[in-house]
Amino acid sequence: MREGINLLGSASPVMVSATALECWEDMKKSESVVITAHRSPDGDAVGAALGLHHHLKEMGIATSVVLPDRFPSFLDWIPGTDGICFYDENAEKATQLMHHADVIWCLDFNGLDRVGKMENDLRDSPAKKWVVDHHQLPDDFADRLLSDSSCGSTCELLVDLIVGWGQADALSDDAMACLYVGIMTDTGSFRFPSVTAHTHAVLAHFLSRGLDHARIHQNTFDEQSLNRVQLQGFAMSERLHLHNEFGLAVVGLGCNDLERFHYKSGDTEGLVNKVLGLAGVRVAIMAREAELGLIKLSLRSVGDFSVRDLAASEFDGGGHKNAAGGVVRGMTLLEFNDFVSKSLPKWFET
Numbered sequence: 001m002r003e004g005i006n007l008l009g010s011a012s013p014v015m016v017s018a019t020a021l022e023c024w025e026d027m028k029k030s031e032s033v034v035i036t037a038h039r040s041p042d043g044d045a046v047g048a049a050l051g052l053h054h055h056l057k058e059m060g061i062a063t064s065v066v067l068p069d070r071f072p073s074f075l076d077w078i079p080g081t082d083g084i085c086f087y088d089e090n091a092e093k094a095t096q097l098m099h100h101a102d103v104i105w106c107l108d109f110n111g112l113d114r115v116g117k118m119e120n121d122l123r124d125s126p127a128k129k130w131v132v133d134h135h136q137l138p139d140d141f142a143d144r145l146l147s148d149s150s151c152g153s154t155c156e157l158l159v160d161l162i163v164g165w166g167q168a169d170a171l172s173d174d175a176m177a178c179l180y181v182g183i184m185t186d187t188g189s190f191r192f193p194s195v196t197a198h199t200h201a202v203l204a205h206f207l208s209r210g211l212d213h214a215r216i217h218q219n220t221f222d223e224q225s226l227n228r229v230q231l232q233g234f235a236m237s238e239r240l241h242l243h244n245e246f247g248l249a250v251v252g253l254g255c256n257d258l259e260r261f262h263y264k265s266g267d268t269e270g271l272v273n274k275v276l277g278l279a280g281v282r283v284a285i286m287a288r289e290a291e292l293g294l295i296k297l298s299l300r301s302v303g304d305f306s307v308r309d310l311a312a313s314e315f316d317g318g319g320h321k322n323a324a325g326g327v328v329r330g331m332t333l334l335e336f337n338d339f340v341s342k343s344l345p346k347w348f349e350t
């Protein structure tokens with residue numbers, strides 16, 4: 001067991017402006033602590049926020065978790081979700097909590113524009129902002145920053161921080177379950193290139209402390225609604241456009257398609273990875289019409305093609321080299337598909 005912990009400690013995330021222990025000393029002195037994450041929170045965002053919440057509670061520090069909006073329903077089972085304050089449902093309470101906080105942990109995002117409508121209230125809070133994140137090019141709003149864009153998930157970075165506090169053996173079942181969900185979902189169940197020996201050392205430490213990993217996978221992936229499964233099947237069967245000569249595939253779902261299958265947030269989660277899993281496909285785009293004139297994109301790639309660069313230059317977005325997001329305004333899905341066909345030679349010119 002000690003070996004595992006030593007291995008955990010060997011990672012070298014970039015801790016700017018403070019050591020882990022200074023950070024802990026300040027944490028102990030804080031009277032009011034808020035934890036938040038980015039809007040449309042994913043498994044890493046929810047896992048990091050609640051993982052840190054459970055761990056600090058175990059260490060005698062109460063925190064409030066404030067998220068900009070709801071997370072997809074496949075994360076409902078995560079311990080502690082019922083205590084979350086959602087800004088878009090109770091802005092007054094969320095703003096009060098942020099305004100009276102000494103410290104606000106900002107997890108899994110590094111720019112204030114990533115929290116949607118909560119942006120101004122978060123910026124205006126007099127609290128210190130402590131950021132733990134693994135996206136590139138952090139903005140400069142952080143009073144403390146733990147940032148490593150080579151790390152596969154914010155949850156993995158948080159474990160490093162907890163190890164730095166000397167509390168690896170104090171991680172509770174609930175904290176580990178949350179942190180495991182973040183690492184699992186942000187690494188495509190431990191398969192992306194960002195997974196390292198250190199990632200597995202973290203997992204080994206969790207398992208050695210009794211984490212029920214099989215139950216977590218089952219809760220997250222094996223409780224899908226019929227509508228979701230049928231929507232994804234319909235998308236692959238009826239809404240897939242293959243551009244074989246470029247190794248690109250686009251799957252697009254319109255408002256009507258989504259209505260037909262009673263779409264709920266999260267129902268298209270994983271669809272873009274299924275498209276990327278097709279033989280010969282190196283770049284996958286999932287386009288979802290959020291409303292008329294607004295299409296939300298998820299982009300994935302394997303190998304050297306950077307969907308982050310594509311999302312940044314064409315779709316007002318960003319993310320990681322092999323996983324990014326973006327938006328298209330003022331186009332129908334049909335027009336978007338035309339736009340893609342016309343743009344392909346430019347995107348793939350070498």
Ligand SMILES: [Mn+2]
Pocket residue numbers: 044045108134152153154186
């Ligand atoms: Mn993440």
